[in-house]
Amino acid sequence: MTKFFSFLFLICITSYGFAQKPEVINVGVIDGEVGTFYGNFSWENTSEDTVMIGFWSGAERLKLEKENLKVHPRETVDIPFTILTEGYVGGFEIGVRVLDSSEIIIKEYVFQGRILTPVIDVFKAYRNVFWPFRSKYQLVNFKSGFIGDDLSAEMILYNFGGEPLDLRATSISSYYDVSFQPNEVPHNSFTKMNIVLKTDSLLVPGFTKEIVQVKDKNDSLVFSIPVQFTLEQKPSDYTADSPYLAISDLDHDFKVMAPNTKKSVNITLSNRGNEPLELLKIESNCSCLLYDVKRAAIAPGESVEMQVTFDATDRLGFERKTLAIFSNDPRKPTAVITFRAHVK
Incomplete structure (x- = not known):
């Protein structure tokens, strides 16, 4: 009887796509200046049943954007994640488990990579599906300006993502404009990105740090750009009665x-x-x-x-x-x- 139940248990686990050996995901080299690495991994439900999955990791610096997912039969889902790199240098291995609704392990992953010492170097950058470039900086800093003015920044990017990039018909989040020269970038080639922040009354004064998404003509994500800026109200005419x-x-x-x-x-x-x-x-x-x-x-x-x-x-x-x-x-x-x- 014991062997029978063990056999059924094995069949149940295997039907979800459980692998005894963890799947290794190499995230490559991460620049220590980055602060946060963005990536994703996939899980396929190979069974004929709809399953509810959750995730567990003992690493505090690994953050998963989704806690639970409902996955239909034969469906593959992408799970975005971030790795906080601040304060860490050297090689790392971070494990994450995919669990079913009974908290049984149905898949294990191990993220491997190396975090560089925070030194700005044009060829010390990180490999990332959401940022397939090498560049001197991994963040667009518009610095500061007044609400109502346009702020612009340029960045020389080197495509080492492994695939050519077609940037001819890209779109970007509201109140930004972006252009590339050239806009067709083979692997191991350079392009110049010009990005403009169009400030208006919808933006509030103060410091902002956010991720803006660049999408192709099919509205699919090409890559994400970390940006930061500080906005101030323009000095205006005043009288003796104005607040002071x-x-x-x-x-x-x-x-x-x-x-x-x-x-x-x-x-x-x-x-x-x-x-x-x-x-x-x-x-x-x-x-x-x-x-x-x-x-x-x-x-x-x-x-x-x-x-x-x-x-x-x-x-x-x-x-x-x-x-x-x-x-x-x-x-x-x-x-x-x-x-x-x-x-x-």
Whole structure:
């Protein structure tokens, strides 16, 4: 009887496409500057039944975009994933298991690759189905500009994805334009990409980091582009009644701090105008610099206290961090406060 049930169990598992030996997926070489690697893998339901599958991995830096999938008979599904590379250098192996609804393993994968030391080098880049290029940078940085202006950037790309790329009829996410010269790129060839960010009133002030997708004429994904930019409101005409943001301290020094300690300071934000002041957004350039402000609207002649805390956990040496305050002050829509510390 035991052998009979074991045999049935084996048949059940095999019908899903279970392999005793994990399937190895080589993701290649990843540039340490990248931060996040994007890829996908496929699983085929070889059975005649519809199955619900889930995933498990013991690696925290592996993130799967889908937790559960319903897969029909003979259907192949693509599972997108990301690997966080920050803080890791050298070769790696990351395992992931495909589980059925009873949490029985029906497939195992092992991702193998190597993360380079974060050094900018035109030929140190990562092989990625969503970014089949080598380039000096793996991220388009538009830097900063005003809402209403067009920001542009150029990047020289080297196609080493193994296949020729047809970029003649590509489309891209809204408020972007992209062009390539040449737009037919054989394997082991260069092209120049020009990408334009068309800012308008739909975009908000502040820092943005996102992934934009380039698709072909059939609306299929060709590759994804990581981009980042900071937008500000344009300074505008003002009167004596316009809101006016006054900040008590634009450059604060926390002085000497011991590692793994915290220091706080109160910064006073005042409205010296005769119209209401709105704090539209406040951004810190580091998770170690925290702020707390009780309200975003400041009436004429009133003030609000903003508590700012610097957390020196896992930090050492001289630190310089900033807070950017975006407001409706027409004189200076963006104000930056600098915070310094010496952790030792």
